Amino acid sequence: MDSYSSHTLADARTITCCFYTTNYFYSTTSLPIYQILLYSENLVVAMEFSRAHLYVLLVNSTISLLLVTAKNEISTNFDPKNRIAVHVGLILDFNSSTGFVANSCISMALSDFYSINSRYTTRLAIHPKNANNVLSAASAALELINEDQVDAIIGPQNSKEAIFVAEIGGKSHVPVISFSVTSSLLWPSRNPYFIQTTLPDSSQLECITSLVQQLGWHVVVVIYQDETDRESSTGFIPSLTDAFQKASIQLSYVIAISSSASESHIRQELGNLRTMQTRVFLVHVTSSDLASRLFSLANDVGIVNKGTAWIVTDALSNTLSSLDATTIEEMEGVLGVRPYVPKSKNLENFKIKWKENNINIFCLRAYDTVWALATSVEKLKFPQVKRSHEESNASSAVLTNLRVSETGPGLVKRILETRFLGLSGEFKLKDGQLETPVLEIINVVGNGDRIVGYWTPRSGFSRKIVTATDEGPGAVNSKPVDDVFKPIIWPGDSTKKPNGWDVPGMGLKLRVGVPVKTGFKEFVNVQEIGDSKKYNVTGFCIDVFQAALDSLPFKLEPEYLPLKHDTNGTYKDLVDKLTGTKTRIYDALVGDITIRADREGEVDFSLPYLESGVVMVVRVEPDRLKNMWIFLKPLSWDLWLTIVLAAIFIGLVLRMLERHVNPQRQLSMLFLFPLAALAFPERNMVGNKWAKFVLVVWLFMAYILMQSYTANLSSILTVSQLRPSADNPVCAGYQKYSFVGDMLQKMNIKHVSYTSMDEYDKALSLGCKNGGVDVIFDEIPYIKLFLHKYGSKYQTISSKMDGAATTSTGGFGFAFPSGSPLSKPISKAILDVMEKGKIQKIEKKYFGAGYTFQYHAQDISRDGPSLTAYSFAGLFTITAFLTLLAVVCSECSFVISRYRNLNVNISRVQSFEMSDDVPSDENDQRDSKEEVEILGQEENIDEQELQPTNIHIYHGSE
Structure with a gap:
């Protein structure tokens, strides 16, 4: 490759014009390439020209004059020691509209940046490489890294090429910065040297999912572009499927259409959609040509009309300005999702200088990418490196012999830390990707589009822009989009929201x-x-x-x-x-x-x-309770035994407490006290006060036991018994055509099918031995209706048999x-x-007022439950404790009384011996009374009834 010497251009705008011109010719020829490095006070650009391009430039009088001027001012306006050239590769498809526009935006970005920051010591030297396929992109990356020794690469343009270029950049530690690749497969976390300065496809999935949900649609057809964006699309579709699945949205049909597909193929695919019920279509294409053909044929087929809904992703929404007027007209009523670009003074100035209508988000992203890279390079303080052209050629022979950049790690760190307000909005990277900003919902109407609402991850949908301050911590907008969005014009000039479905060929x-x-x-x-x-x-x-x-x-x-x-x-x-x-x-x-x-x-x-579930019904037989020992069933045998033992225990305690008062009372009579006290509750059955306490406790316990016995006996005598045994049905009936027959067959039960309630009644009345059945298995609604008619004769029960108990179903x-x-x-x-409450009125209309939706299967034993000793364990424990406490207190009281009596007797004897006078009758009576109390006589006896012969009085002398 021939090399031209450096030139200095004083005017950055002139350089920009030259750059546009060369790009235009560069995209239309494949002649040998020449490279020229142009310097100005504010700009360093490495440009490539063919021989024909140079002739055109030399013919141009303005360019020739500038070159002469630059040659004369090399020594005065440019000092290499004060300007460090940082070489940056640019890989784009200049033949495409996106690549051509992005290239122009990059040139304007360099010019604007260094005109504002003229004192910066670094300058980006752009090395453009044309690439329209994977092979050319990979070759361009190798050439840029090994020969041109670039410190960073901007591009490539699509995800297929980006996969290979990112791999090469990762091995050589050269940052690869893409402003157009939106594929979710190229996660920067997998390759730390790959940076996405545009929003990935996954950033809009939450918005699209929420939009479909809010509009009340549950089934969607997806149409996506295949071939050129295959990686992007196959990465987008699985992510979309996962997002829809979490939101209970179904993908009824997915169509992959290549950008090179014929019109007959596209028409056939769209024709198949007419036979489907789904009328919500999500379009994810990047090619403007494919979008034009797709919507044109969709209108011809008749699926872009009233009753349908179309949503396009940002892959198409961002490039609506590049579509012709006819396509925009055919897209009338389409909804789109795209990043919101805030208005700013810099953006207005850029549009004035641009003077074109085909500006899009990728152009703005490319502009911001150059600013971020130029800012990071200046902060990194690049050293001036002198390169040897011959040595670099020798190192590029083999792919494995890649040059490893020493400035790559630091440059990546600086780029990720860069934050500023660019033309496309706030430039802020998170995990190597542009952080999700505000998304706007557009509606294609007339010759363009209009914004009907906005969406943010935290606040959801809103009619106006919701800033971070307005959102607050955890603020969420719960209003439906019908109340939030501006009026939407749907396909077919309709203002009514589509249902999202239709019955093909049948209308409504x-x-x-x-x-x-x-x-x-x-x-x-x-x-x-x-x-x-x-x-x-x-x-x-x-x-x-x-x-x-x-x-x-x-x-x-x-x-x-x-x-x-x-x-x-x-x-x-x-x-x-x-x-x-x-x-x-x-x-x-x-x-x-x-x-x-x-x-x-x-x-x-x-x-x-309506609730459901399988239960069984049996016939009621109320005369089964003929048992001479039925009176014993309310209490279990262990409870009966406990009561007898408790009575004996109480009798022994009473004999022990009464031995001091009535020693002549027989022991056998005391054993009958507990039972006699229940039938003959006399006041003076016992004399000891502690014995009376024990008797009260026993009566309280006996009262509780008698009440429990009475209640349980009443339950046993009044509850009807059921036939047959619910545990072992011999034969069963079920409703014909029901799944219950399969269930009974698995249970190995003989079963017979019936079709009406009258047949149920007849079969149960006969019984299995007489040609009927012992039990009917059916679902709850039918059984309730059957019991409503024959309720006095039958009853539903549960069973311990596996599979025969109440079986739940979905209703x-x-x-x-x-x-x-x-x-x-x-x-x-x-x-x-x-x-x-409408369904209750319908139920009353067909089933009658006695029919109820509430149902509970009963579980009734044949013999009824008996009360056990454990049921009254607490009562017996309390009774035993109080009884023993009475015994202890009585014995302690008796011992204390004997001790006091002994002391009184001794004092009496001493007092009589010391007295010489004979006590009077009054004193004799007082002493006699005290003696009676000392001997423990607790019965109320009048003083006149005391017999002198029964009292021993000491007179002091004999």
Whole structure:
């Protein structure tokens, strides 16, 4: 390669003009390349020209004059010692509109930056390389690193090329800065030398997901660009799928269209969408040409019209200015998501200098990238390195012999720390990526677009810009977007929000299949009207479904079509008719259909509108309680034994306490005291005060035991006993076509199918031995209806048998084909019907006032529960404790009394011996009374009844 000497250009604007001109010619020729390094006071640019380009420049009088001027002022205006050239590679596809515009923006950024910061000692020397595929991009990166010895690389333009260039930059420690690659696969955390100065695709996923949710759509069709952005798209689609899955949004169909796809292929793919119910389309394409053809053909096919919704990602929203007027007109009503670019004085000045209409976000990102890099280079204080051109050529022979940059780690650190307000907004990197700013929601209307709202990660959607100060800590906007956004114009010039779905070929008329039942017609009743093949369909399930349709925000007219059971068929066979697309003739299935796990995997169910579960019912026999020993059943044998032992214990305690008062009372009589006190509660049965206390405690305990015995005996005598044993049913009945038959077969129980409540009654009345059944297994709604009619004769019970106890199910629900957009709206409508109490009115209409939605299976034993000793353990413990306490207190009282009596006797004897006078009668009577008290006579005896012969009085002398 020939090398030209350096020149100094005084005017930076002239250099910019030259740079534009050379880029234009550079993109249209493949002649040999010449390199020229242009210097000015504020700018250093390394430029490449072909021989023809130089001839054009030399012919241009203005450029020639500038070159002459620069040659004359080399020694006066440029001092190499004061200006350090930092070489930066630029890899772009200059043939593309994005690359051409970005190149011009980079030139303007260099000119503006160094005109403001003229005293900076460093200057970026740009080395542009054209690359339109992976091979050329990788080759350009190797050449820039080994030959040009660049310290950083800006670009490349798309993700496929960026993967290889980032790998090379990581091994050579050269930062690779991309302002256009949005792929989520190129995480900077995997390669610390790769920096994204634009928003990755993942930054808009939360906004798009929230937008779809807020608009009430649950199923979306995705159309994305394949081939050139394959890595970006395949990275975007899995991330989008995960985000939608967490938000319960279904991707019903995904279409990958290449930018080189023929119109017939695109038309065929779009034609398939007409046969689907989903009418919400998410478009993720980067090619302006593909976007133009896509929307043009979509209008021709007829899927960009009233009732449809289209959303485009920022990959297309950012380049709307590059689309022609015809394409914009065909995109009328489309919603878009893109980063918000705040208005600023610098941006207005840039637009004035730009003088073009095709400015986009990538141009602004490229401009800010150059400013960030130039600022980081100046802060790093690059040393002036003198390079040898020959040595660098020798080191570039092999890929493994990459030059390792010594300034790379420090430069990466400085770039990540750089923060300023650029043309595209705040430049702030986090984890090697541009931090998610405010996103704006646009609506394509007329010849351009208008902003209808904004979104931030913390505050959600808003009509005006929400700053960090307005957000506050954890502030979240919970209002629906209908109340937040400005009025939106939808496709077809409609102001009404699309439903997001449609029934192809049927308009708003639903083909609803209903099962034909021979019994339990209160739920579904299908009657044919003459021979016209028209049907009158009524019943509880039908009215609930109609009430749900009336609660929808849009009008639907159902067409009920009868569904007859095949021979030996079940309800699952009816549900299977909703599966498949070619053989399916129904849009919904309405009736007493149970939500089960095996069915949920094939179709979509609404929320249950009626509880369900399998229980069993048996016949009541009230005359089974004929037992001569029934009076013993309220108490268990251990409780009876405990009561007897307690009575003996109380008797012994009373004999012990009464021995001082009535020593002549027989021991056998005291044993009968506890029982006699219950029947003959006399006041003076015992004389000792502690014995009376024990007797009161015993009576209290006996009263509790008698009351408990009476209550339990009443329960046993009044509760009817059930036949047969709930633990071992011999044969059972169930409703025909129900899944209960399969359940009984797995339980190895002999089973017979029936179709009506009358057959249930007859079978249970006969019993298994007489050709009937002993028990009926069915779901709760049918059993409640059966008991409502025959409630006095039958009773539901639970069982200890595995599989025979109450089995829970999902309840009754309406079935829809898998992926049907009707399931979510109908489920919401069912909740509305239930909350307003309409479903209770429908239940009363068909089932009567005695029917209730609340249900609890009973568990009744044949013999009834007996009370055990453990049930009264606390009562026996308290009684025993108080009894023993009375014994201890009585004995202590007796010992204390004996001790006092002994002391009184001694004092009396001493006093009589010392006295010479004979005591008077009054003193004799007082002493006699005290003696009686000392001897422990606690009975109330008058002084006149005292016998002198029974009292020993000492007179002091004989």
